Amino acid sequence: MTNWLITKNNSKVNLLDIPTLEMSQLRSEIISQEKRPVGFFGKDWGFGTTRLFVILADDDNGELLISSAMFSAEQKSYESLTQDVPSFHIFEREFYEQFGIEPLNHPWLKPVRQNQDKYEFFEMKGDEVHQVAVGPIHAGVIEPGHFRFMCNGETVYHLEIMLGYQHRGVEDMMVKQPSNQLAESICGDSVIAYNTVYSQIMELLKDIEISPKAQLIRKAALEMERAAIQIGDMGAVAGDIAYAMGSAVFGVTRTLVINTMLEWSGSRFGRGLINVGGVNFDISEDEIKLTLKTLDKVAKDVDRMAKTMLKNSSVMSRLEKTGTVSLEKAKEIGLVGMAAKTSGIPLDTRFDYPDKWMKELNFEKKPFKGVGDVNSRFKLRYKEVKESLSMVRKILAKLKDYEKEPVLVNSNKELSKDSLAISIVEGWRGEVVHIAMTDGNGNLSRYKIKDPSFNNWYGLALAVRNNGISDFPLCNKSFNLSYSGNDL
Amino acid sequence: MFDTLKSRIYQGNQFIPDIPNAPMRKQFRGLPSLCNGKCTNCNKCLDVCPTGALKLNPLSIDMGKCTFCGACKNICEAQAIDFTNYYKLASTNRDKLIITEGMTPEEYEKIAVEVRKEITSIFSRSLKLRQVSAGGCNGCEMELNACSNANFDMGRFGIDFVASPRHADGIVITGPISKNMAYALEDCYKSVPNPKIVILCGTCAISGGVFQNSTELNREFLEKYPIDLYIPGCPVHPLTFINSVLSFIREKK
Numbered sequence: 030m031t032n033w034l035i036t037k038n039n040s041k042v043n044l045l046d047i048p049t050l051e052m053s054q055l056r057s058e059i060i061s062q063e064k065r066p067v068g069f070f071g072k073d074w075g076f077g078t079t080r081l082f083v084i085l086a087d088d089d090n091g092e093l094l095i096s097s098a099m100f101s102a103e104q105k106s107y108e109s110l111t112q113d114v115p116s117f118h119i120f121e122r123e124f125y126e127q128f129g130i131e132p133l134n135h136p137w138l139k140p141v142r143q144n145q146d147k148y149e150f151f152e153m154k155g156d157e158v159h160q161v162a163v164g165p166i167h168a169g170v171i172e173p174g175h176f177r178f179m180c181n182g183e184t185v186y187h188l189e190i191m192l193g194y195q196h197r198g199v200e201d202m203m204v205k206q207p208s209n210q211l212a213e214s215i216c217g218d219s220v221i222a223y224n225t226v227y228s229q230i231m232e233l234l235k236d237i238e239i240s241p242k243a244q245l246i247r248k249a250a251l252e253m254e255r256a257a258i259q260i261g262d263m264g265a266v267a268g269d270i271a272y273a274m275g276s277a278v279f280g281v282t283r284t285l286v287i288n289t290m291l292e293w294s295g296s297r298f299g300r301g302l303i304n305v306g307g308v309n310f311d312i313s314e315d316e317i318k319l320t321l322k323t324l325d326k327v328a329k330d331v332d333r334m335a336k337t338m339l340k341n342s343s344v345m346s347r348l349e350k351t352g353t354v355s356l357e358k359a360k361e362i363g364l365v366g367m368a369a370k371t372s373g374i375p376l377d378t379r380f381d382y383p384d385k386w387m388k389e390l391n392f393e394k395k396p397f398k399g400v401g402d403v404n405s406r407f408k409l410r411y412k413e414v415k416e417s418l419s420m421v422r423k424i425l426a427k428l429k430d431y432e433k434e435p436v437l438v439n440s441n442k443e444l445s446k447d448s449l450a451i452s453i454v455e456g457w458r459g460e461v462v463h464i465a466m467t468d469g470n471g472n473l474s475r476y477k478i479k480d481p482s483f484n485n486w487y488g489l490a491l492a493v494r495n496n497g498i499s500d501f502p503l504c505n506k507s508f509n510l511s512y513s514g515n516d517l
Numbered sequence: 518m519f520d521t522l523k524s525r526i527y528q529g530n531q532f533i534p535d536i537p538n539a540p541m542r543k544q545f546r547g548l549p550s551l552c553n554g555k556c557t558n559c560n561k562c563l564d565v566c567p568t569g570a571l572k573l574n575p576l577s578i579d580m581g582k583c584t585f586c587g588a589c590k591n592i593c594e595a596q597a598i599d600f601t602n603y604y605k606l607a608s609t610n611r612d613k614l615i616i617t618e619g620m621t622p623e624e625y626e627k628i629a630v631e632v633r634k635e636i637t638s639i640f641s642r643s644l645k646l647r648q649v650s651a652g653g654c655n656g657c658e659m660e661l662n663a664c665s666n667a668n669f670d671m672g673r674f675g676i677d678f679v680a681s682p683r684h685a686d687g688i689v690i691t692g693p694i695s696k697n698m699a700y701a702l703e704d705c706y707k708s709v710p711n712p713k714i715v716i717l718c719g720t721c722a723i724s725g726g727v728f729q730n731s732t733e734l735n736r737e738f739l740e741k742y743p744i745d746l747y748i749p750g751c752p753v754h755p756l757t758f759i760n761s762v763l764s765f766i767r768e769k770k
Contacts, residue, residue, distance in 0.1 A: 145697065165701045168680035170648045170661045173698055194697045197652050198733035210567040210584050210751075211727045217656025217752065261659075274521050280666035281531045288542070295544040295600075298656060300751065301586040309591055333527070337520040513654045516695075 032058050033085075033094040038382035040093075041233040041450040044466065048096050052081070052107045055098040059083060060113050064094065065363055067453065067462050069120035071128040072475045077102030079128050084451065084464070088381045093451060100130055109135040116363025119483060142193030142516050145175065150189055153179045158186070161498060165194045172512035176501075183497045188490045195516035203465075203476035207231070213300050216480060216514035220296075221247070221254040222456030224303040226463045231305040233450040234467060235442040242431040243307030243438075248386060249424040250290070250299050250308075252417040255457040257286040259410040259417070260331055262509050266407050267338060269503040270347040278334045285327050289320050306440030317425050328418050335411045348404035352492040352504035355401055364488045366459015366481040368508060371409050372401035379455040390423050401492075406507040413457075444471045458482060458511065480514030531667045536674075537763065539756055546585040546600035547757075548625060549578040553618040555597035562589035562598060567727050568720070580606060580614040580749040581723040605629075607748040607761030614723070614747060630764045636745075639712060640686060640766040643675040646716070647685035647709060651702050652728070653692030656752035657719040661689065664755045671759050676766075682706075687714035687745070693721040693728040699735040706742060714745040716762070719753050726751065 032054070034047050050058065059066075068084030078101055085094040100107075109132030110117040121132040123141045132138065140148055152160070159180055165173035175191040199215050212227035213220045225247050232239060261283040267275025287297040294302035294310050302308055312320075338344050354364070359372035369376045380387065380394040397412060399405035444467050451464045459481030468474040489508050493501055533539045541547070553576045562571050566589055570582035576597060578589075590598045603622035608614050608629040616625075650658050664671040665678065679685050682705045694702060706715070717739075720726035725734060748761045 143697075165698065166647075166649055166682075166705055170650075170658050170678050172650045172653060172655055172658060173701065194701070195650075195652050195692070195695060196697055196733055197693060197695050197728050198731045202728065202731055206567075206730065208567040208727065210586050210588075214584075214654045214656070214721070214727050214751075217654030218659060220656070274524060277531075277667040278524060278528055280663075281528070281668055284663070284666070284668050291542050292544055295546045295587060296585070297660070297754070298752065300584075300656075301546070301588070304588075309587070330528075334524060337524050340520060511655065513652075 033096050036093050036095060036451070037091065038093060038378070038451070038453050039229055039233065039384070041445065041448050042095065044447045044449055047082070047449065049080070050096060050098050052098040052100065055081075055083065055096060056108060056110060058096065059085070059110060062094065066117060066120055067093070067460065067479065068451070068464055068477060069117065069124060070464070070477045071124055071130070072466065074099065079130060081124065088376060091382045095449070105129065106131040106133050108133050111135050115361050116484070118362070119487065140193065142196045145191050145193055148191065150177045151179070151187070153186060155181075157181050174512050178498055178501070180498055183499065185493050185496055185498050185501070188493045188501075190486055190490055192486065192512060193516050195513045197517070199517040200476050200478060203478070204473045207473060207476070209304055215478065215517065216511050217298065218258060218511065219254065219456040219458065219461065219514065220298045220300055221250045221303065222454050222461045225251060226452045226454040226461050228303055228305045229452040229454070230450050230463050230465045231440070233452065234444040234448060234465060235305070235440060236445065237306055237438060237440055237442065239307045239438060240431070240434045240436065242428065242434040243436045244386065245424050245428050245431070246308045246312060246436065247303055249421050250293070250302055251454070251456075252420045252424070253286060253290055254299060256327070256414050256417040256421070257283050257290070258457045259414045260286065260327070262506065263331075263335065263407060263410050263414075265506045265509070266348075266403065266503065269506050270344060272338065272341070272344055275334060275338045278330065282327055282330045282334070285323050289323050292316055292319065304437060304440070307435070307437035309437065311436045312425070312428065317428065320425060321422060324418050324421060328415065331411070331414050345404070347503065348407055349402060351403040351500050352496055352507060353400065353402040354488050354492050358491055359401065359488065362487050362491070363484050365484045366455070367406070367409060367457070368485045368488050369459070370397055371399035371405040373399055376459070377455055378453050378460045382453060390420075390427060392420060403503055403507040444473065446471045456481065458509070459485070478517055480511055482510040482512075482515045485510055486515060532670045533668055536669070536756065536759055541602045541604050541756065543602050545602040545604065545754070546587050548601045548603040548606060548620070548622055549580070549583070549616045550599045550601050551576045551578065551616065551618045551620075552597045555595040557595050559594070561592045565589060565592050568724070568729060575617055577615050577617045579724070580616060581611060581747060582720060582726065582729070583749065584720055584726060584751040586751070604754055604757045605760045605764065606750060606757055607746055607764065609746055609765065611723075611744075611747055614749060630761075632765070632768055635712070636714070636766055637768050640714070641768070644687070644762065644766055645677055645679045645685050646687055646689050647682040647705060648678050648689045648691065649702050649705050651690055651692040651698035651722075652695035652734070653719070653721065657691040657721075657750075660752045660755055661691070661718065661758065664758055669755045669759060674759070674763060676759070676762055682708040683710065685709050685713070687716060689716045689718050690722045691718045693725045693731065693734050694736050694738060696733050696735040699738060702738055706738070715742060716746045716748060717744055718748045718758065720749055720751045723747050723749060
């Protein structure tokens, strides 16, 4: 028997086919594979036993590797992986918090989502060193989280981030009463990404093939979401460096994109658009025409403002070399998505795990040269807006070939038994991973969600080191990570 | 600098001139419109509603629970359920959020918000709010941020979000109130000087929404303190928010 079950993105496997190894063996297997984790989570396996599932991503070949290990009721610890592969640090902390199985010699086994008030923060001592505590309620209208800065004067030595304030027990709720509406509310700025990935999971488990038209509409909506948020965040970065013109212009330009989403679906963020079995709304020919016209204006306005902004030397002096995450550090801590791209890791699951449309519509991964600072993150957003808008145009043009097709098929079916389904969708922040398991009766028994923010929050902590504390809002906005997606 | 000025001229004025009468796209799902006579009691809508906002006999929708997803409308073969694009959804009374047959936008506007002299006399020209996200998904938060952008420009009415509860006249709560945020929320409320108001913004805040059955919530705050305004929506549209607050702090014309 092999040690890994190899599968693709958007696939369903039988639980019986997943190898079960000894933990020590699984540990050395993971280290020797040298691949990045997308899943590392436990499941209660009855009689006090716990089964640990590990899913690694082979981005070069577009494959996913699945394996597992069983912990008996007495076995309450194992030698931590983080010592050898640092990017596992957050996964092991989560596993420990959820199942109480301790990764021994983990360098920093602090809470992920619980017991914030009992945790003692890392402390630096010295005459000139002081702490600044911020949150959980922040100055702006954003989600809650606690930030503890260790500073020398205005320079930040280290930032500790404590999250979990948003914890709503989403994974449990997804098992008990899954719905599209719940999926949309896990992380409300990535409505399309979350709802698409949830719907794909359910379609896999129910063996439903959705129509090409519905697939295209989902794809178009995903790119619209990406464009809208990236434009909004370009405005937010401009706002944080007090460049009011950029903030205002990007703000109103984003409105054009999300109001187009409102025309498609009745909601500015595309809520209610996607359903298990397809999409709820068709896009009429008139709407396509209107959308194309709007997108032309959006592309032009973004281009104009971004160029004006990037020509301004006082803007550049704030963006360049601020909040840098080096390529080496990014690899070590396992950044994903946007944050990884800006540090020079070309991760993008749209292209690394392509579906048939990526080839058919000739979408290709375009390289991005980033050095991991705020400037790179701003420029990446600018690049992604342009790419997403052109992708939407192509997708909408393709829709004409499928005019008479239905957008929604019947989804009233039983779930497959004893299965594990995995789906990854590249949201605007990065890969959104959902994994679902069913039991012998065809009921959901475990639902695991991984937001890109889960990997990337530590990247923000590293980015602000040796920066002025006043640049923290700028660094934070340039990442714009999710609290609710992380806290679940 | 000249480029920046050129951009200013090119952009022109982007603000919506008349916020209380701003047009809304027809696709927007706002105030429900129900027809009891058409309902065949097939119960299909009850099955698809994620939050139990619907009741039959007589047909009603509780906007405090409704996520405005439109699933009930899509599945109702008898066409007994529809959503108008009317967006002024707020009420000062939780019970008035329950919409039954025959509720028209005109009627709802008349009964929904009870204007109180002590509120209008103090806050009508200036209302500074502190927003607390207590398990909010960032949907309502993004829309509340949008209230201050160049399109909606809430500041023109003297309504603003401020950085500290000490500077605020009230708090706006979004999200279903997670256990881990319960303490911070109460702390924030206590830090706001009197007189103060509490606004629940979004379906999650009003009823828990899709998270109402979660074991990780602690909604005791809502029982302890008086709530002044309920603003339904998932998420709340900026026009809904601004007009709701305006109708609450200003005398009806």
